[in-house]
Each structure stands twice: as structure tokens, then as C-alpha cells.
Amino acid sequence: MRKRKTELVLLFFILPLLAGCWDERLLKNTRTVYLSGFDLVEEGDYQITSILRDMNISESSRGEISISNKLVTGNGSSIKEASVTIDRSVAGNYDPAKGRVLILGIDVAKGDIYNVLDALYRDPRVDLNAKIAVTDNSANEIITHLSKNEVEKGEYLYELIHSSEINSKIQDITLRSIRTYLFDEGKDFMLPYLSKDESDDEVKINGAALFHNNSFTGQFLSPAESTFLLLFMGKQSKKALLTERLDEEASVSVSYNVKNVSRELKLKKEEKVHADIMLQLDVEIVDYPPNHLYKQEVIDSLESQLSMILTEKADTLFKKLAENQSDVLGLGRELVAFHPSIWKEIKGENYYEHILVHPKVKVNIRNGKIMF
Amino acid sequence: MRLKRNNSKKSLINQENLSIENIKLQLNHTSDLKEREIHSDKQTYIILYINSLVDQEKFESKIIKPLTKMENNDISNELYSQEISTTKSNKTAINGLLDGYCLLMEKGGSSEGFLLKANASTDREVAEPVVEKTILGAKVGFVESLDKNVFLLRAVTKSPDFTVKNYTLGSSTTTNVSLIYLDHMTDPEIVKKVDQRIKSITLDSIRSVGDIQDCIEDHTVTPFPQLLLTERPDKASANLKDGRVALILDGSPSVIILPATFMTFFQTPDDYITRWWLGSFFRFIRLFSYIIALILPASYVAFVSFHYEVIPLELVYSLQSSLSYVPFRPFIELMIMQLSFELLREASIRLPPSVATTFGIVGGLVVGTAMVEAGIVSYGGLIVVALTSVASFVQPNIEMSSSIRVLGFPLMLLASIFGFSGIVIGVLCVLIHLSRLTSFGFPYFSPFVPLNIKDFKDTILRVPSWMMYKQPKDSPHFKREIQSRKWKQDESEGPY
Known part of the structure; x- marks a missing residue:
């Protein structure tokens, strides 16, 4: 017993030496990244552009806060090397742990994006809830612009992406969730597509960039198309607002919010794999000036009109997807799960060529009255 | 010689x-x-x-x-x-x-x-308790005379079971001690144990209740008090009715209640005066503040020296901005602040009340802000230390609140060496220690270890009095007090 006690005491003194202060990372010595972007520059080198944010609480006039952004760039043949280059150039430790948004330049996005993300997954402290976005230019340009113009706007880009997700404008994808898309076959994804609006001098989300096999196809969906596709996937968030023009001349439009979605998917193999998708939307009319929605016939005609328009739109949408072979809907996954024999025949890099999608949309108006 | x-x-x-x-x-x-x-x-x-x-x-x-x-x-x-x-x-x-x-x-x-x-006595008038104040409770506190204290206790505990046993302790100077219990309510084992332990005291002289406490408590190497000291007759009486034993020492206004469990220290007479859900809420607040006082400084150290990635982004920047002027490591920074607060606290006890207010302002406000502005501590550290000491004052019992302060330092040290895992290990050690403690053979961490969910009624919660037990559960007179609300049934059947 006595021996065991001395051993325990000894252990207690040795423990601090083992784990020790080596792992310590003091907050005051770190330079936390606020935003970073990845680009491919000449000779296959990667370039990282990051914003380091500093906040100064003024000593003399208490509580006054001034924020300054510092733009840093570093090149290297790998992501890690590039970040080491940045580390050397800043005072303190360069730490990407707090970066909430990662921006992929168009060159990086067109290649295998896992080449960039690998280094991030190996760092246990990286924020896995970080959002990923693609730009139509180099990430460097967007970040330079943001560091100059959006200094006071807090987490501008993060909020921008987040609010688009809430409005079902883009797919909700984080650093964590993107990994399943990268490694599971039979499923593709879309990322928010950023561009700098020259007239407003602001960074905006232009739509959703379509991916095929870990790389950007070069095509992107408009926000409305992307919302529609999310409905087909059943992944819309609480708010999914769409507007259709019913009559060109009279300029009558209807805006509706999709409350509920039910999807029926039938897959059968003939010459090609045919996917019949029947989408039922329960919608709530939020803007319809002609009104009279208390009459059943008005509702019926509006329902059939909307169903027709949407079925047409769905056709063009799926043609666009087929062109880019971007299986965002995850039909491949569906085949893997429920029709493995079909999947065995068609699987491969470009399996989406063998799939024909026949979408059909039916709209049910659930609530159209004006509420007081 | x-x-x-x-x-x-x-x-x-x-x-x-x-x-x-x-x-x-x-x-x-x-x-x-x-x-x-x-x-x-x-x-x-x-x-x-x-x-x-x-x-x-x-x-x-x-x-x-x-x-x-x-x-x-x-x-x-x-x-x-x-x-x-x-x-x-x-x-x-x-x-x-x-x-x-x-x-x-x-x-x-x-x-x-x-x-x-024909003895002369220096009895002062019965006055309001100084340390254990209540809002609605009785404004009566124990005094320095043994006889009067027994009287005060008997006055609120009218029962033929009320039993007093007198002892004279000390070999060179003598002190009278009374052991008080309610005969049918109290486990005779406990009375026997207390009797034996008091008889075995062979101290030369008894200076205060502390001497008795030192001699009769089960465990001496622990920051947790196993005996409850109170200066309130109503609290002592309530504990007697719960089957506990009171020890009154001549010349001391503090009465020892035993055996005390961990949760006994979180109860106040006010809990039973206010309505039950309020009483439960206050108890929850007390327990919560205990945990805050124990863990907050350690968590702060772990946050800013290991795991700042879990702090929200905006907070990271504001913490960092004031931390970057501090030359010390977070542990040292917090130690400086904690120690200076301990100094303030210790100093203010001995000051007359009129000076203490001024002292509080100078000490607390001026020194605190000046330290931040001089860059000795950061805003974050100051907030943490201030919150911790406020939280430790919530604890109604002084000894218990001191135990948190004592435990806070090793936890901080662990946090500064191992980060979060250090805190987990430290808290685990405290919990293991608590589970092993006994007070007169009674498990100290009682409703939790050993787990007895029924006893949560009057520990974490304070259920309405008619839902409590009339007698301790193991007593032969065990009966629930639910009869007290039988009128409801009677009224609904009544002529109205």
C-alpha cells in the first residue's frame, strides 16, 4: 500500500513533465485568421490569402473599439508550406482555427478541391463548421476587396452565406459535410458562387456552383434554380420563397413559400436508367395581387398553371445538370442503395450519362388567404 | 519545573x-x-x-x-x-x-x-444573526450563554422528545457542552457515536467550536466541512427534526449540527418560507453558483491558454486585445487577481463597517480597473475573478464557500498544465473525494452517492411540505404528510 502511494505521488510529479506546457497555445500570442482563400498561381504553387483581424480597445477612452484588418499572403507548393510562409511573415503564431469561411479561387475549384482541403482535415483545430465558397476569379481578389471595404461589417461573408442557406438559396455545406460528398460515389454537391459586383462594388452570391467529382464544372445555377433543386432534394430550409410570372403582358406574378415537399422517385432500367420524379409541393401564397383565392376555381387554375410552369422549369434544370454531369440530386446514391444491380452496370466516372430524369411537379396551395 | x-x-x-x-x-x-x-x-x-x-x-x-x-x-x-x-x-x-x-x-x-x-452573567440580548441573514426568517440568533441557547432551541422545538445531555470538557480549564437531540427522531447509533467521540476529547482546554470539530469529525484532510455551524435557532431546530444532533458549546454563538451532508449546506430557512418553486429555484441557483465558483477561473485559464477555438469569434478578438498587454501567463494573471481579492476580503472583515464601504470602493473598483489599465491583468481575467467571488458569496455557509476558494487554486493549476482534460481530472478527483467522505458514518454526498432519487425532494429541490416525509424514512413512525391537503378533497365533496 505504501509503495503504491509513493508511486502515485511520483506519477503526479511526472505527469506535468509529460504533457507539460508544450501544447500550450496562448491566445495572446496567436494571430487568428478571420478569412482565408486558396488560389493556384504559376508553376503549380498554391497561394493562401488571409485576413488577420486585430481589435484594439483604446486605453484612454474606455470601451472604444477600433478594428484593423491585416492582409497576408503566402506561396508554397503545398497548402501547409504556404501557411508556414505566412507564419514566418507575421508576428505571433498564424492560426487558421477560427476561419469561418474558406474561399476557393476558380483555378483551385476546377481541379480536385481535396488537394486544398487535405491540410485542413489534418489539423485537429480547424473549425469544421466553416463554410466553403467558390469565386469566379481569384480568391485573392475577393479577400483584398473585403479587407478594404467590409472592415466594420463583422463576419460579413459568413453571414452572407448563412442567410442564403436560411432562404434555401444554396445547399448547406460545411467543411465537415463536404467530406462525404468528396469520398462517397454517386453524389455531387454545389457551393456558393461568389463574385464581385463591379457596379455596386460589393461581394455577392451569384448562385450555386455545380460540382462533378470533386471539381467545379464551370457552370452555376441561379438562386431560383438552386432553390428549386433543393426542393427536389428535399433539403430546403424553413424558408423557400419562389416567384413565377404567370402572364407576360399583364405582368402578373405569384410568390409562394414552399411549406412541405413530398417526393416520389422511381428508377427503372431500360436502354438508359429512367428516373421519374414526382414532386408534390404544398405552398403558401405570399404575394398574389389578383387575389380571389377564396374561390376554389381560382385556386385550381393557379395550381395547374404553377404545376405546368414548374414542370417545364424542372426539365430545363435537369438538362443543365445532365450537361454538366453533376448529380447533385444523388441519384447514383439512390441506385447504390436500392438498385445495386443497375449501379453495377453503369458505375464509373461518368455514370450520370446513363441516367435520364423525367421530373413532374404538382403544386397544392394550402393557404392563400390574407390573414389579419 | x-x-x-x-x-x-x-x-x-x-x-x-x-x-x-x-x-x-x-x-x-x-x-x-x-x-x-x-x-x-x-x-x-x-x-x-x-x-x-x-x-x-x-x-x-x-x-x-x-x-x-x-x-x-x-x-x-x-x-x-x-x-x-x-x-x-x-x-x-x-x-x-x-x-x-x-x-x-x-x-x-x-x-x-x-x-x-448566584452567578453573574454577561448575557447579551438575543439579536439578529449577523452571518446567516434571511429575508423572511426569524430574527433570532444564538448568544454566548449555553443556558440561553438551550432555551432558544427548546422554545422552537416543543417536544417531549427533546433531550439534553451535558458534558464538561477540558482538563485544565473546563467548558460545558450540551448534546441535544429528539429522542424518537434520531438514529440512536449517531447519538451513541457522538457521545463516545465527545467523551474521548482530552484536550487541555476548549477554545472554540473549532476544537470540538477538529476532534470529532470523520475526516480531517479535506476542504469540505462535515459539521454544520449555525447561529440560527430555527435552522438548528429544523435539523433536529430531520434527525440530526446539535452540540452547543458554552460561550459560543455557533451551534454544531451533525451529521451534515453536502446538500445540507445549501439549505436556508428562507427556502421553506417562500413558496416551494421559488425555494427550489434559489437552491438551484446556489448549486449552480457553487459549480461556477469552482470551475470558472480554471475554465478561463484553459480557454485562453489551450482551447481558444471554442470561444465565439467576436469574443476571441476582444479577449485577445486586452490580453496582449498582459506580460504574464493566464495562470499567473489570475493568481495575482485572485490573491488580491483574497487580500481585500480578508482585510475588510476586520474593518469597522463605516471604513469597509470606502475600502470596498477603493479596493474593488479602483484597484481592479487600475490593474487592467496598467496591463497587469486583462478585462477577461477581472470579470472572471469578480464573478467567481460573487458566486462564492452566494453559498450560505461560510466554511463551504471557503472550500470552493481553496479548491479553485489547484484546479486552476491543473487547467494551466493540461487544459480541459486537467479540469475534468480535477473535478473527477473532487467528486471521488466527495463520494468517499462520511459524516458520522453517514455518506456525505448522500442523495447522489449512493443515489437516492427520492431524497432529491429536499436537497436539490424543495418540494411542497405536504409531499415531504413526516419522519425520516427509516423511522418506525414513517408517514407522508399528504394528509395536509386532504381539505381539497373534502371541499369538492362539500355542500358548495
């Missing part, structure tokens, strides 16, 4: 026989030991008393006067003293004299003496 000689001198004389000379010698011919001869009609009496312990007025009116007018020899009938006893032992006589009794002997008569009570 001198002590030895004295003792040997005393031992020469036969100590058993009661004689004036003998007593005088034993009391070292102290100057305030007075001797008076009183001549009544038939007899001459010698009266011996210690001048400083005797109330002169009582002495004159209740002993001397009746004695001089006494017609027959029946002392116990003629005198008006509160207590009269006879003794033949020298030792009892001396103890009596020291308690303020007068020793009355017939001159040349038998060796029997009468002890007459």
Missing part, C-alpha cells in the same frame, strides 16, 4: 475531603476568592465564593439576607437561590465555584457543603 512542584504540593493533601483550606490551596489563594462568616440565630456559616463570578445583588438578596434571618436549619427551603445542591467532594465544589456558585458550609459542622447558584 515550577508546574511540577505545584502539582506535587497539591498532591500532598487529601483531595477528596471537602474543607475550606483544601479549596483555598487548590485555587492557589487567589485574591478574588472571598470567605465570609454569617451568623444566623442558631448557626455560624462560612460562605466561600469567587467574587468576580458572583452577581453581588443576587448574592446579597437571595443568599445572605435569607441566611441571616433563617429560623430553622433547613437551608434548601429558606434560600431563594436558583439551584441548590449538596456535595461532599472537593472536586465538585471547586467546579461549582468556577461556575459561579457559592459554597456554604456550617462552621465546625459536617463536611457537607451546599452549592448555591
Whole structure:
């Protein structure tokens, strides 16, 4: 017993030496990244552009806060090397742990994006809830612009992406969730597509960039198309607002919010794999000036009109997807799960060529009255 | 050497026989030991008393006067003293004299003496308790006199079960102690244990309740108090009714309640006066603040030196901005702040109330902000330390709140070495320690370890009184108090 006690005491003194202060990372010595972007520059080198944010609480006039952004760039043949280059150039430790948004330049996005993300997954402290976005230019340009113009706007880009997700404008994808898309076959994804609006001098989300096999196809969906596709996937968030023009001349439009979605998917193999998708939307009319929605016939005609328009739109949408072979809907996954024999025949890099999608949309108006 | 000689001198004389000379010698011919001869009609009496312990007025009116007018020899009938006893032992006589009794002997008569009570007392008036304040509770606190304290306790615990056992402790200076319990409510095992432990105290003198506490508690190497000290009769009485035992020490306004469990320290009389859901809420707040006070400083250290990635982004920047001026590591920074707060706290106890307010402002506000502005500590550190000390003041019992402060430092050290895992290990050690503690054989961390969900009724929660048990559950008189709300049933069946 006595021996065991001395051993325990000894252990207690040795423990601090083992784990020790080596792992310590003091907050005051770190330079936390606020935003970073990845680009491919000449000779296959990667370039990282990051914003380091500093906040100064003024000593003399208490509580006054001034924020300054510092733009840093570093090149290297790998992501890690590039970040080491940045580390050397800043005072303190360069730490990407707090970066909430990662921006992929168009060159990086067109290649295998896992080449960039690998280094991030190996760092246990990286924020896995970080959002990923693609730009139509180099990430460097967007970040330079943001560091100059959006200094006071807090987490501008993060909020921008987040609010688009809430409005079902883009797919909700984080650093964590993107990994399943990268490694599971039979499923593709879309990322928010950023561009700098020259007239407003602001960074905006232009739509959703379509991916095929870990790389950007070069095509992107408009926000409305992307919302529609999310409905087909059943992944819309609480708010999914769409507007259709019913009559060109009279300029009558209807805006509706999709409350509920039910999807029926039938897959059968003939010459090609045919996917019949029947989408039922329960919608709530939020803007319809002609009104009279208390009459059943008005509702019926509006329902059939909307169903027709949407079925047409769905056709063009799926043609666009087929062109880019971007299986965002995850039909491949569906085949893997429920029709493995079909999947065995068609699987491969470009399996989406063998799939024909026949979408059909039916709209049910659930609530159209004006509420007081 | 001198002590030895004295003792040997005393031992020469036969100590058993009661004689004036003998007593005088034993009391070292102290100057305030007075001797008076009183001549009544038939007899001459010698009266011996210690001048400083005797109330002169009582002495004159209740002993001397009746004695001089006494017609027959029946002392116990003629005198008006509160207590009269006879003794033949020298030792009892001396103890009596020291308690303020007068020793009355017939001159040349038998060796029997009468002890007459005429003690002077310094009793102060019963006042509101200073340390344990309540909002709605009784404004009565224990005082320094044993008799009065027993009276105060009996007054709120009217029961034939109320039992008092008296002890005299200390070998060179003596102190009276009373053990009080409700006979049918209390586990006889506990009473037996307390009795044995008190009897085994062989201290030279008892200075305070602390001495008794040191001698009778189960575990001495622990920051957790296993005996509850209270200065409130209502609290003591409620605990007696719960089957606990009270120990009252002469000269101490703090009464010891035992066995105490961890959750006993979170109860206050106010809980039972306010309505049950409020009482439960306050108890929850107290438990929560205990955890905050224990873990917050350690968490801060772990946050800013290991795991800042879990702090929200905006907070990272503002913490960083004030931390970057601090030359010390977070642990040292917090230690400086904690220690200076401990200094302030310790200093303010001894200051008169009028100065203490000013001191609080100068010490707390000025030093605190100046330290931040001088870059010795950061805003974050200041907030954490201030919150911690506020949270530790929420604890109603002073000893318990001190235990958190003592435990806070090692936890901080662990956090600064191992980060979050250090805190987890530290808290785990505290929990293991708590589970192993006992108070008079009763598990200290009781409703949790061993788990007894039914006892949560009056520990974490404070359920309505009609849902509680009338008696401790293991008592033969066990019965639920649900009958107290039977009127509801009666009314609904009634004529209305």
C-alpha cells in the first residue's frame, strides 16, 4: 500500500513533465485568421490569402473599439508550406482555427478541391463548421476587396452565406459535410458562387456552383434554380420563397413559400436508367395581387398553371445538370442503395450519362388567404 | 519545573475531603476568592465564593439576607437561590465555584457543603444573526450563554422528545457542552457515536467550536466541512427534526449540527418560507453558483491558454486585445487577481463597517480597473475573478464557500498544465473525494452517492411540505404528510 502511494505521488510529479506546457497555445500570442482563400498561381504553387483581424480597445477612452484588418499572403507548393510562409511573415503564431469561411479561387475549384482541403482535415483545430465558397476569379481578389471595404461589417461573408442557406438559396455545406460528398460515389454537391459586383462594388452570391467529382464544372445555377433543386432534394430550409410570372403582358406574378415537399422517385432500367420524379409541393401564397383565392376555381387554375410552369422549369434544370454531369440530386446514391444491380452496370466516372430524369411537379396551395 | 512542584504540593493533601483550606490551596489563594462568616440565630456559616463570578445583588438578596434571618436549619427551603445542591467532594465544589456558585458550609459542622447558584452573567440580548441573514426568517440568533441557547432551541422545538445531555470538557480549564437531540427522531447509533467521540476529547482546554470539530469529525484532510455551524435557532431546530444532533458549546454563538451532508449546506430557512418553486429555484441557483465558483477561473485559464477555438469569434478578438498587454501567463494573471481579492476580503472583515464601504470602493473598483489599465491583468481575467467571488458569496455557509476558494487554486493549476482534460481530472478527483467522505458514518454526498432519487425532494429541490416525509424514512413512525391537503378533497365533496 505504501509503495503504491509513493508511486502515485511520483506519477503526479511526472505527469506535468509529460504533457507539460508544450501544447500550450496562448491566445495572446496567436494571430487568428478571420478569412482565408486558396488560389493556384504559376508553376503549380498554391497561394493562401488571409485576413488577420486585430481589435484594439483604446486605453484612454474606455470601451472604444477600433478594428484593423491585416492582409497576408503566402506561396508554397503545398497548402501547409504556404501557411508556414505566412507564419514566418507575421508576428505571433498564424492560426487558421477560427476561419469561418474558406474561399476557393476558380483555378483551385476546377481541379480536385481535396488537394486544398487535405491540410485542413489534418489539423485537429480547424473549425469544421466553416463554410466553403467558390469565386469566379481569384480568391485573392475577393479577400483584398473585403479587407478594404467590409472592415466594420463583422463576419460579413459568413453571414452572407448563412442567410442564403436560411432562404434555401444554396445547399448547406460545411467543411465537415463536404467530406462525404468528396469520398462517397454517386453524389455531387454545389457551393456558393461568389463574385464581385463591379457596379455596386460589393461581394455577392451569384448562385450555386455545380460540382462533378470533386471539381467545379464551370457552370452555376441561379438562386431560383438552386432553390428549386433543393426542393427536389428535399433539403430546403424553413424558408423557400419562389416567384413565377404567370402572364407576360399583364405582368402578373405569384410568390409562394414552399411549406412541405413530398417526393416520389422511381428508377427503372431500360436502354438508359429512367428516373421519374414526382414532386408534390404544398405552398403558401405570399404575394398574389389578383387575389380571389377564396374561390376554389381560382385556386385550381393557379395550381395547374404553377404545376405546368414548374414542370417545364424542372426539365430545363435537369438538362443543365445532365450537361454538366453533376448529380447533385444523388441519384447514383439512390441506385447504390436500392438498385445495386443497375449501379453495377453503369458505375464509373461518368455514370450520370446513363441516367435520364423525367421530373413532374404538382403544386397544392394550402393557404392563400390574407390573414389579419 | 515550577508546574511540577505545584502539582506535587497539591498532591500532598487529601483531595477528596471537602474543607475550606483544601479549596483555598487548590485555587492557589487567589485574591478574588472571598470567605465570609454569617451568623444566623442558631448557626455560624462560612460562605466561600469567587467574587468576580458572583452577581453581588443576587448574592446579597437571595443568599445572605435569607441566611441571616433563617429560623430553622433547613437551608434548601429558606434560600431563594436558583439551584441548590449538596456535595461532599472537593472536586465538585471547586467546579461549582468556577461556575459561579457559592459554597456554604456550617462552621465546625459536617463536611457537607451546599452549592448555591448566584452567578453573574454577561448575557447579551438575543439579536439578529449577523452571518446567516434571511429575508423572511426569524430574527433570532444564538448568544454566548449555553443556558440561553438551550432555551432558544427548546422554545422552537416543543417536544417531549427533546433531550439534553451535558458534558464538561477540558482538563485544565473546563467548558460545558450540551448534546441535544429528539429522542424518537434520531438514529440512536449517531447519538451513541457522538457521545463516545465527545467523551474521548482530552484536550487541555476548549477554545472554540473549532476544537470540538477538529476532534470529532470523520475526516480531517479535506476542504469540505462535515459539521454544520449555525447561529440560527430555527435552522438548528429544523435539523433536529430531520434527525440530526446539535452540540452547543458554552460561550459560543455557533451551534454544531451533525451529521451534515453536502446538500445540507445549501439549505436556508428562507427556502421553506417562500413558496416551494421559488425555494427550489434559489437552491438551484446556489448549486449552480457553487459549480461556477469552482470551475470558472480554471475554465478561463484553459480557454485562453489551450482551447481558444471554442470561444465565439467576436469574443476571441476582444479577449485577445486586452490580453496582449498582459506580460504574464493566464495562470499567473489570475493568481495575482485572485490573491488580491483574497487580500481585500480578508482585510475588510476586520474593518469597522463605516471604513469597509470606502475600502470596498477603493479596493474593488479602483484597484481592479487600475490593474487592467496598467496591463497587469486583462478585462477577461477581472470579470472572471469578480464573478467567481460573487458566486462564492452566494453559498450560505461560510466554511463551504471557503472550500470552493481553496479548491479553485489547484484546479486552476491543473487547467494551466493540461487544459480541459486537467479540469475534468480535477473535478473527477473532487467528486471521488466527495463520494468517499462520511459524516458520522453517514455518506456525505448522500442523495447522489449512493443515489437516492427520492431524497432529491429536499436537497436539490424543495418540494411542497405536504409531499415531504413526516419522519425520516427509516423511522418506525414513517408517514407522508399528504394528509395536509386532504381539505381539497373534502371541499369538492362539500355542500358548495
